[in-house]
Amino acid sequence: MKEYILTPSSKQIFANAVHSTSGEVRDAEHIRSADGQTAKLVYPEGGVKPAILLDLGPSAPGGYPVFKVAGQTGNPVLRIAYADWYEWIVDPVHGEYGDFSRGSCTYLGVELPVPPANPYRYELYTIHGPGMYIAPMIQGQQRWVLIQLDTEGSSAEIEYFRLENVSDMSPYKGHFLSSDEDLNRLWYASTYTAQIASFPNVDAWTIVEGWLIPRRLAKSNDVGLSVKGEEWKDYRFSCEFVIRRNPGPVSAVGWVIRAKDENNGYVGQIDLDSRLHLYKRIDGVYVRLKPVVELSVTITDGVTYRLEIRLDGPRIDTYLDGQLMDTTVDSTYSEGKVGFCQPLDKWALIRDVRVEARGGETLFADDFSGDLSGWSYAQTASFIADGAKRDRLPWLGDLDWAGRNVYYAFDNYSYMKDTINMFAFHQTPEGYIWAVCYPENREKPGIGEYGYYQSDEFSAWFAPVLADYVLFTGDLDLARDLYPVVRKGLDYLWNYVEGDGLFFQRYETSKGIWGHILERTGKGAYVNILVYDSFMEGAFLARHLGMDSDAADYLSKASVIRKGINEHLWDREQRCFVELKGSKDFNFYANALAIAIGFPDRQQVDSIVSKLKETDMGKYQSLAIRGKFHYHHDEDAIGRIRKPGGGVDWIGALHDWRGPHASWECMIYPPQGLPPGKTWGDSSHPDAAMAHLLSGYVLGVQPKEPGFKAFEAVPHTCDLQWAEGSVPTPLGEIRYSWNRSDSEFRASLESPEGTTAVLGIPKPEMEAYTIYLNGQAIYHSVGKASETSDKGIGIDEDDRYIYLRGLKPGNYEIERKPIVNN
Template sequence: MREPVGLESEINKEYILTPSSKQIFAHAVHSTKGEVRDVDNIRSADGQTAKLMYPKGGEKPVILLDLGPSAPGGYPIFKVSAQTGSPVLRIAYADWYEWIVDPSHGENGDFSRGSATYLGVELPVPPANPYRYELYTIQNPGMYIAPMIQGQQRWVLIQLDTEDSSVEIEFFRLENVSDMSPYKGHFLCNDDDLNRLWYASTYTAQIASYPNVDAWTIVEGWLIPRRLAKSNDIGLSVQGEDWRDYSFHFDFVIRRNPGPVSAVGWVVRAKDENNGYVGQIDLDSRLHLYKRIEGVYVRLKPFVTLPVTLTDGVTYRLEIKLDGSRIETYLDGQLVDTTVDSTYSEGKVGFCQPLDKWALIRNVRVEDSGGATLFADDFSGDLSGWSYARTASFIADGAKRDRLPWLGDLDWAGRNVYYAFDNYGYMKDTIEMFAFHQTPEGYIWAACYPENQEKPGLGEYGYYQSDEFCAWFAPVLADYYLFTGDLEFANEMYPVVSKGLNYLWNYVESDGLFFQRYETSKGIWGHLLERTGKGAYVNFLVYDSFMEAAFLARQLGMDSDAADYSAKAAVIRKGINDYLWDDELRYYVDQKGSKHFSFYDNALALAIGFPDRQQAESIMSRLKETDMGKYQSLAIRGKFHYRHDEDAIGTIRKPGGNVDWIGALHDWRGPHATWECMVYPPPALPPGKNWGDSSHPDTAIAHLLSGYLLGIQPTEPGFRAYEAVPHACDLQWAEGSVPTPHGEIRFSWSRTDSEFSAALASPEGTIATLGIPKPASDSFIVYVNGKPFYRSNREASEADQALEIDEDDRYVYLRNLKPGSYEIACKSVANP
């Protein structure tokens, strides 16, 4: 048998795309234009510099960086060592090569602000940058830090925009913001493309997983305060409610916004987030002073024109002195305003950054009237001294655009997470977010803002009104529990499941079918409220939701609930079979009364194991091509489930219909991740409209490779019981490991024409079922740990009394395998 290399092998590590450090430098310099010197120096922080020069009447100098196939996201940071003239540096971002070199829009990145409107809100959401380019005025040497995240990019264009200037850059890098959890599972086989696909899939789940998207963060010793879409724009010091007369000092840098004028804002004598004095200085060199009363800004006076011209990127020192009703503002030691107001006499300090106002803060100090320090923060540590909008961790639909959690996408994402990582917190927190966004009648939002703290009210269906997405909650939670065994969390979330099912059942009519009403009709057919009726896809989802809820209820000891859910699932099942299955056409029609075949509907039916075998055979003959990778992955899961293994692996390799996982992984032009819809090459859209995401966990398919090709699947929660049943297809060998709450499962197998060999290491607390593929020969012997154990004439040795052994047309099954290590072989013999 081939010796497995294991999780920590160098071979395995070759495939890992996860950055090894939060500081991500360019993989390569792709090209340059104009006068650029020593360009490779920009790829490391070794003190050497790359120089861009733009002579008068000359060509704009450009460096095009390739961040490599992982195409990470994060905070852009670069360091300038010298400059001449008045340089303005432009940095643009794209995930696909053709978009960054587009002659009309490339210097502005791959999409323009406001071009992604399908959700009805601006995307991407803060703290991501709504622009795909940045502008920096270079006045001094030093570090330049972007205050907003660029979500995902392989290509970074650095261009000097101003004639008769030059700039020397020591390095450019990103500060990674995505999950970097170490791998606890792995997959390898003799097909290199499948190995790369497994790691691309699991990495996609990582790049779309965020420890948080807090309003405030620290980067390189600078505080970056921002407003999130659904948060207050103010953050305050934890202490200071009784501070009266004091001075508030801090350094600030204002970052240029390509659209509205940018600014820095601060708060003094704040009773809370909605009451206190607010000041703001903008890049138009104006001072604005307000008192905030119950969240409403009231001007204290007309704006004050400052005696100096402010420039983005320059560090300034601000001091606010409070003495009774007197408020004095000093900029770099110069008094620029005195205002008198007695509305607020005491309170905290903080910062106020509305949307589109970008600034960096450091060296905060608060002193009493005698000069004693009340509070200080140089931001070399954490932000425990401050109160601001925070979020839990979560898995987003993608890194580049929305950066929001979507309930339906979680089922695909989670299945990939569970096979590679033992950090289940991202999934757990995201499920909890959706539980919070359940309405009083039981509907669960399709997408939500992680920072939102307001429960939805009756009839408030969110930004994407979809019963389909609502119906995903129970399957997502059931999968989470099946893989993690987290009974406490399943019990905590169970009331949400129950309430959600009551809501869905309200729209199941006398024919047993769920009726999709207009108000919540967005989903598989489009992003508009339009499709009503009794569609197959939503009915399969609602059926599966009741089935998964019955599973959860049984596990929680709620047998009466389980019986109720099973009975209701049976009603829906009958309705589907009576009205959506066409006996003549031999497939599920897309809607009651229709004759139309829908790939999506029938793929979902197969994936959840709904049709009988004869129905499945007929359906699979029609499931050829689709334009959506997530639904093709459902079809592949169904093909494996119904043992059409060769068709399943063939579809992974060549799915057709513009979907192509493997092709994308061989293309140097884009990220080696799983993309939105997995359409490859990406569709040609007008310049500035390329907001499609190149990191969507819902098209990731590591779970199909580990769960079927390798063959490891849980059968009881937390892998308390599991099966190792390889769907070998045309592979010669495969190996892998799967993290479980009980420890690591290690499984490998290899085969020749006459022999199948396997090695299984099963941790304490688990019971395994091992499926051994039968050889072509009718005569064979199964060996366990080198000893004959079972013969094809169904004779078993005396040593197998603790095991259950049975077989079907494809496998011999060894059941009730206790924890331990096993070497298994199945050998053809000439004479039994």
């Protein structure tokens, strides 16, 4: 299994290989490890820019860029650019700026990626001497890193380049293997894609290599303060700082003194234009204390400076490297905490903070060798984002797919739990739940505030996502806590179900199904099938929480919507669901969702499956595949995993050295042909749910009651010879394997305490066979009655399987053998 795992083994990630070099580069391989040896880039006058192109490997990780310089000549400026696909980093015009330019993706109406991700896909560093250089912003996902020297007549010796990983690194607790090598690779690529988009947090402040990196998040205050210090009056506040260059606006470092709270205190700032700015912050508003002070020294990015502020009554003295820069007198604030203030686009690193009383007594000190418990700043819970490179925000609808990767591979459910809680917080008073949210936001939405992506479709995903979480994890405590959110959300949806039983999609909340503008109004099949599922999943939650009357009510409302869908959205001539009431247009997404949730009857489904050929969206093709397995169209399902069509090709990407080995949302492969410099397509969206398709159907293990208290092992063997796997559950690990030949089938099950299992044994084409359980014949297809020596085990069958029901915890060996007539 180890050969398939893409998760980095260490937070410190070095390049897999040097792909190529250009210009005068010596010993480029040394940049791949911290072994004390160096790579050298030399840019002679009139020469060629020297560059090293690093391949970070198929995991294409993200994180904080860190590199160490051993020496330099001249005044070198080093450029580092990032891209997830090879063609984008070698583009002759745009490659040195990375794969997309700032502001090139704005379809949400907000800038992507959001902080603490870098909105630029390149960085510039002035190399002033030996030492470690750290980027204060994250580069989200990349396979390729271009390291280039930009200044003629200079050289730089670099000991190493690496990334400080910021994504989840949880160990695998589940696995999947089969006789198909491509499917094995796809399972691990899909589960790793969920990991790279799972963040323990996106806090405003963090520590990297002993440096504090303070930043502002998009929806947070730009100030962070010491926990202690309300009563500090006259003191000396000091620290070391480095300012990192921003390719756009002038970067700076900012500090806070005598702060009553994050909105009131004195604020100072030194920028790369060598200027000092002094403010008093009153209720969050910056008021200048004096005109800008031109410093007597030149401030250079990458240089470490020592700042000291001396407070004596109303007098404020600012020192830089021991030299007095300014004296200001103001009596607005006489006491208070210290901290740092970093507005958007102002990037700095801080270390060695000290606060001393006038007599020399140490009031506070932090060298950032530990944690940040001495500080108060904007913090977030963990969450699963829609992608690591671009859409670094959680999206409600996408969690359904993402979760089905997580549950089969890991026993760390905190990312899903925290993300679900974030969306519960973003419910409006009338019950609508936002489609996308900022993890750091602490302001509840008001009436009619529909968020950044106004979509009832996304709002309707809340109950299904929570129900899935409960089904796989058994976390009824969270279900109980959030049940009021479910109830209010379902009441909101029911308000727009009209007399024909159909949900009417209003203009105000009509974004969805890949329509990023408000226009999808009317009675659409996809949204109605989703609303129906939302009520069904609401009933599931209510039943398991003992809310029987609510469960009955939700089932009744689901029945009304089901009737409306079948009467008004099912085309009896074409035998499929149409896009809108009154339309004749086939809609792939609606029909895929319908079979994925088991909505059609047997007479409907064969016709639907015959029409589900291709789509340009991998996540909806995944829904279609789920439904095909559900209705036992196994050959079509496995065929679509291998060759989806419509531009989608999961396995093709896994064989391509040019990009990440991931299973992303759109999954257009090769990637979409966006203009050079605007290739913001994200290859790290975890919403393909391949782990569920392979572990849940091909292997066959699925929960039937919350937390796997009841589960089934019913394999869809397709054309495979064998499959094995383990599934982490709250009750312990389920291990299951099967193998088959033309005439025989064998399976092995280990189930933990507290579970009850159903085993499905595929029926062969032959008529005469016997099934053995732990060596005892328990079923004969002809000639003899079934034998059940194990009390409590029931046997029944349908046209595809023999089912053994009521299996208690333990180990089971199952064999199906042909009866040979002597």
